[in-house]
Amino acid sequence: MTFDVQARSFLSTSLAPRRLPGRRLQAATAGLSWQFLRRHSRWSIYALLLLVIGASIALSVVMESTVGDIRHRTEQFAANNAPDGASLEDNSVGAQMMDAANDVVRITRLVHLFDLLAVLTAGFMIYHIRARLRTESQLAHQADHDPLTGLAHRRSFERRLRQLPAHAHTVVLGTIDRFERVVGGFGHAFGDRMMQDVAERIRVCAESFGAEVYRLDGANIAILFRTAQSHPSFEEALNALQMQMRTPFISERHEVVSSLSLGYAEYPRHGAEAARLLKNADAALQAARQSGGDALVGYSEDLNAQADLRLDLEAHLRHAVERGELELHYQPQQSLSSNRLVGFEALVRWRRNGELIPPDKFIPLAEETGLIIGIGEWILYEACLQGQLWKRITGNDLTMAVNISPRQFNHPGFFDMVQRALSDTGIAPHNLELEITEGVMMDNVQRSIELLCKLRGLGLKLSIDDFGTGYSSLAYLKRFPITKLKIDQSFIRELRPQSEDAAIVQAVIGLGHNLGVEVIAEGVETPEQREWLRQWSCDEVQGYLYGRPRPANATPQELFALAA
Structure with a gap:
């Protein structure tokens, strides 16, 4: 075998085994699949990245060691087989072997570069896979959760x-x-x-x-x-x-x-x-x-029956006004100092199929469904018209009190509706009193003050209904332009001297007078209750003692004689 053939054989056998690690690394890097990474945790992916980097470093060390070994063996082989007296540089075959060794060095450096690129590619790929996993996780969370609260929907x-x-x-x-x-x-x-x-x-x-x-x-x-x-x-x-x-x-x-x-x-x-x-x-x-x-x-089993009844009531309540099923009953209010009739409170009733449905059965339903807006407007118009009619017939200057629901009071068109009612019915503003619960006023104090001031500017009377049962602040109470406090009947029902109810009633009366407003007590049923309230300087009373709520055509005419 000639020296040239021996040299080529030597280089072939020396280099071939060393190429495999680089190829295996590249194949392994290219084989990182999306499905694999998706099934593993972030720590598994980071560990895999460290493994790739470690393998690349180890390969670089091995390749450098291999290159040095190849150069050394090439020089020894050329020196042992060169003609006597010829230097390695003068020997053409030796020069070729050295060139081949240098080629190996260049190839090794290229392998290092490819390894580095493989590591960078793996890192880039893992970074984007992690970003995609995070995005998918966020999208999955958004698809199943409420964006405002973060709760599942x-x-x-x-x-x-x-x-x-x-x-x-x-x-x-x-x-x-x-x-x-x-x-x-x-x-x-x-x-x-x-x-x-x-x-x-x-x-x-x-x-x-x-x-x-x-x-x-x-x-x-x-x-x-x-x-x-x-x-x-x-x-x-x-x-x-x-x-x-x-x-x-x-x-x-x-x-x-x-x-x-x-x-x-x-x-x-x-x-x-x-x-x-x-x-x-x-x-x-x-x-x-x-x-x-x-x-x-x-x-419980009876709740479904109640729910069905509510649905039935709601369906019929939607057409109660147009069918003429609603009617107003009027309860008299009397002055304690003069015993004169001073006004009425208008209370709505629903007569369906000849039967009266109690207000507590349909008013909350109307409030909940929004039907109270239309019903409330009808009540206000009817009460104003009736007040005007009684004034023309009797000549008495009576106050007509109308309850305003929370949803009505908070409706954007409420003030305009009141203005229209005054204009359309012709009732004098001072003959109309709007009763509003303290809880409604406290929902948005600033808006309540502004709206009440506008209503008061029309000349209306304003009353806080069911006073004492809510949570109004005394600091705000003095800012409300009210004309009357109405003591809730729960404090009157069991009224006795020296009782807690008596203390509360006297405190409310004193508070009202200190604020410069009148005080009326509702739910008065006995002469004793009336006399105690008179002694405590309550201004007006209302209750079964003076009369139950009745339709306008059933109101006793002798009541109006008391107003003269």
Whole structure:
């Protein structure tokens, strides 16, 4: 074998085995698939990246060692096989071998460069895969969660409910009481902040009892307990939730105290299917809301019948005005100092199929559904027309008091509607008195003051209805341009001297007179109650002692003689 052939054979056998590690590394790097990385945690991906970098460094060390070994063996081989007396540089074959060795060095450096590029490519790929994983995770979270509160939403709740194993669990539906009035009074931004705060309170409290919280829509939430309602922790959890809501929410110098109405149904006792369970829990929630809010009601069989009755009432109430089914009854109000008739309060009644439906059965329903706007306008017009009619017939200057509902008072067109009623009916403004509850005024104090001042500017009388049952601040009370305080009948019903009710009544009378306004007591039924109120300098009274509410055509004519 010639020297040239021997040299080529030597180079071939020396270099061939060393090429494989670089190729295997590149193949391994290229084989990192999206599916593989997606199934592994971030720490697995970081470990894989470190492994690739470590393998590249190890390969570089091996290749450098191999290059040095090849150069040394090449020089020895050329020196041992060169003609006598010839230097390595003078030997053409030796020179070729040295060139080949230098080529190996250049190839090795290229391999290093490719390895470096492979590492950078792997790092770049892993970075973007992690970014994509994060994006997918965020999109998945957004698809299943409410963006405002971060709670899982309705679809997540319904899906979770269907996936629950067949053992006892309880579905609780809740709503934040008066939330719409808060939003109407303070704006949507304030309402959003309040919703975020309330949702966080509920979430932390519920999760401490192992429950899951979902936001369904608006002010409605769902809580899923994996225990039966009879479990001790269930009652404890709901009590804790209600206590959380009693902490005031404060933002931008506004303070709002809200409450939570809750209704619940238990699987499988109240429904073996998700749809039935939700329907029954909702029936319980509606019962809690109808009771005045801040209540907890469990499902029972009669609730569905009540819900069906409400739906029937709502359907017929929508057409009650146009069908002429609503009518006003009038209850007299009398001055204690002169015993003269001073006015009437107009009270709405609904006569359906010849039967009178009590106001507490349909007024809350009208308020909830918004029907109170149209009904309230009808009441105001009818009361003004009747007041004008009585004034023309009798010549008496009587006051007509009309109750204004919360939804009416907060309606943007309320002031304009009152102006139209005065203009269309011709009633003198000082003969019309609007009764508004203190709770409504306190929902948005600044707006209430501005609206009341505009109404007072028309010449109307303004009364705070059911005074003492709400939470009005005395600091704000003096800023309201009111003309009368109306003591709630709950303080009059069991009125006795030296009782707590007596102390409250005397305090309200003194407060009203110090503010320069009149005071009227409602619910007076006995002569003794009348005399005590007279002794305490109450200005006016109203109640069964003087007459029950009656239609205009049934009002005794002798009453008007008392006004003369």
